[in-house]
Amino acid sequence: MRDRPLIDVAPHRPTLCAPPATTIRDACARMRDEQVSAIVVTDAEGRLLGIFTGRDAICRVVAEGRDPAATTLAEVMTAKVATLGPRDRAIDALHLMHDGGFRHVPVVEDGRVRRLVLRSDFRALERAQIEVEEEIFERLR
Template identity: 55%
Template sequence: MRDRHLDDMVHHRDPVTMPPDATVQEACRKMRTHRIGCVLVTDAQDRLLGIFTGRDAVCRIGAECHDPARTRLSEVMTAHPQTLPPQASALDALRLMQDGGFRHVPLVRDGVAVGVVSRGDFRAMEHARLNEENGYWETLR
């Protein structure tokens, strides 16, 4: 994982994006449908404007009693989130998430949102690595 690049991790996945005038309810439904923890908020040219996460839904909508059917993403998203280029290392992403206290990092190339990496991606990588090691040790028995 040390020298693995983020573009290797998100190779065949397009980020789930929504416009800033979409409602929180629409975003939550899309997140549920895709089984993801965030949507990237982008303009018509796919430039990143912000990010809306499951944590935002709880802390900014539920806790403050906003109506999710009437609240726009532009009102509650995290605007101008920290990003990384897709060629950054996995370690760079883990450090950024740890230092910033968040679970998702948008990947941006030339201002355009091209992906998102989450802490869960790293858990899946580690699990796959452990399965591979276990298989190796089983063949030696």
């Protein structure tokens, strides 16, 4: 897991993107329909402008009493987004997410979003690593 490039580690699934003028209601409906926990906010050329997560919907919209039909992604998204490149390693993503206290990291190449990596993408890899280590320990006994 530590030596493989990030782009090869996480499962390949579509990354949900939307323009900043998208309402929170529409963004949340798309997130629900696609069964994802975040939407990447991009301009028309696919350049990263921000990210909006389910946690943002609760903390920045619902808890503040904002109208989801009138509030746009631009108003409540996280604009300063930590990113990684496609050649960064999985361990780099894990460290970044742990240190930053978040669960989503966009992978950006040439200024454009290639994909979104989630903390949960690494569960299968972690399980596989644990199984390898357990096998090694069994042999040492």
